[in-house]
Amino acid sequence: MPFNSMLLSGGRRIFILDALTVEDLALAYNVEAEVASKFPGITTRSGDLIMLTLGAVDFVASVSGGYAIDADGLHDEALFKLTMTTGCQLFGKGGKGGKGGNGFWEPEPPGSDQSSAGSSGGNGGEAIRYGCPTEIDGTGLISKGYGAGGGGGGGATAGNAHGGGGGGGGMPLGALGSGGSGAQGAGVAGDAATISALGAGGAAGGANAGAGGDGGDDTPTTQQVGANGLQVGGAAGTDGDAIHTQTFSHTAGGGITITGTVV
Numbered sequence: 001m002p003f004n005s006m007l008l009s010g011g012r013r014i015f016i017l018d019a020l021t022v023e024d025l026a027l028a029y030n031v032e033a034e035v036a037s038k039f040p041g042i043t044t045r046s047g048d049l050i051m052l053t054l055g056a057v058d059f060v061a062s063v064s065g066g067y068a069i070d071a072d073g074l075h076d077e078a079l080f081k082l083t084m085t086t087g088c089q090l091f092g093k094g095g096k097g098g099k100g101g102n103g104f105w106e107p108e109p110p111g112s113d114q115s116s117a118g119s120s121g122g123n124g125g126e127a128i129r130y131g132c133p134t135e136i137d138g139t140g141l142i143s144k145g146y147g148a149g150g151g152g153g154g155g156a157t158a159g160n161a162h163g164g165g166g167g168g169g170g171m172p173l174g175a176l177g178s179g180g181s182g183a184q185g186a187g188v189a190g191d192a193a194t195i196s197a198l199g200a201g202g203a204a205g206g207a208n209a210g211a212g213g214d215g216g217d218d219t220p221t222t223q224q225v226g227a228n229g230l231q232v233g234g235a236a237g238t239d240g241d242a243i244h245t246q247t248f249s250h251t252a253g254g255g256i257t258i259t260g261t262v263v
Contacts, residue, residue, distance in 0.1 A: 014049045015039065021055030025173055025195070026062040031080065032073030032131070046077035054140065056087030058195055060172050064093040064125035064145055064240065072246070074131040082128075084140030084256065092145030092260075094215060095122030095237035097167030097177025097199060098226055100187035101154030103209055105161045118151030118226035118234035121167045121213065122174065127260075129244040137253035144260030146170035147223045147237030149201045149213030152187060154180045155230025162206030163187035164229055168199030170237060171217035182206065193217070204229060218259060 015035055020027075031052065035044055044050065052069075061068040068090055071080050084090070098119035106114045124145030136142070152164030163180030168190040176199055179187030185205030190212045193199040201212030201224065210233045213224030226233025242260030243250065250262060 012047050012049060017052045019053040019055060023057040025060045027059045027068045028062040028066055029069045031071040044075040044078045046075055048078040050078060051081045053083045054088045056085045058089045060091045061093040061125050064095050064122055067126050067129045069128045072129050072131040076132050078132045080132055080134045082136045084138035086139040088140035090127045091143045091172045092125035092127045092240040094145045094170030094172050094174025094193045095124050095148035096175040097121055097148045097169050097190040098151035098234035099177050100151040100164030100166045100180035100212055101231050102180040103154040103156045103161035103163045103182030105156035105158055111158055113156045113230055115154035115156050115231045117231045118153045118164045120235040121148030121150045121237035123147050123237040124170050124240035126240045126244050127242055130246050130248045133249040135251045136256050139255035141257045142242050144240045144242045146216030147239050148174050148215045149224050150226035150234030150236050151177050152204050152210030152212045152226040153229035153231035153233045155208030157208060160184050160208055162204060162209035164209045165202035165204050165212035166190035167212040167226055168201045168215035169193035170215040170223060171198050174215055177212055
């Protein structure tokens with residue numbers, strides 16, 4: 001059957017979209033926009049069936065504030081059917097690690113610690129958002145994005161200004177948090193997450209600052225707050241949801257594993 005087909009079955013329009021078969025670690029697939037692009041002049045309507053197949057590769061949302069697959073624009077009385085090929089993984093994006101606090105000593109008498117707190121880790125994102133009743137079948141994983149670690153707090157005493165460590169990114173692929181500045185010791189940046197592992201928090205630049213927290217992943221260990229220096233460390237980011245149904249009906253076959261909440 002050709003790709004991007006539109007069929008009629010008993011008066012029902014059936015849209016078969018191009019299968020996604022190439023790994024995409026920055027996916028922002030808008031289903032309604034794809035229908036409009038492939039079938040000029042067409043918008044979905046009540047009773048339509050829209051079908052999309054995902055290949056046996058990994059897909060990650062492009063940003064933690066968005067979705068890898070967004071079906072929000074579909075007519076709310078259409079039906080969206082998503083088929084996952086064995087080996088497929090669909091993720092929300094992990095959060096970005098928090099920045100470490102800067103260390104700064106104000107020498108003007110009487111002298112004071114003017115360092116900054118660590119920044120909060122970013123929240124994880126969602127894999128898919130519905131815009132109509134949705135059925136998911138085949139075999140695959142749909143997972144939330146995990147929150148990131150907080151940045152460590154900065155701190156300074158006279159002659160000893162130290163930056164906090166950066167927070168680690170949340171799985172999958174959450175960006176690292178940068179380390180804080182400090183004249184006598186800058187904090188170390190955290191690590192970025194990979195598709196399958198969290199990013200570790202970075203070390204503090206010295207004894208007056210705190211280390212960055214680790215990002216979250218799919219082990220029982222949760223993402224960490226940044227450690228306190230003389231200033232407080234940043235909060236850890238929270239995990240996203242796996243699926244945002246927007247109250248539309250949701251059906252997933254027995255071969256679909258969902259990690260995270262369906263809301």
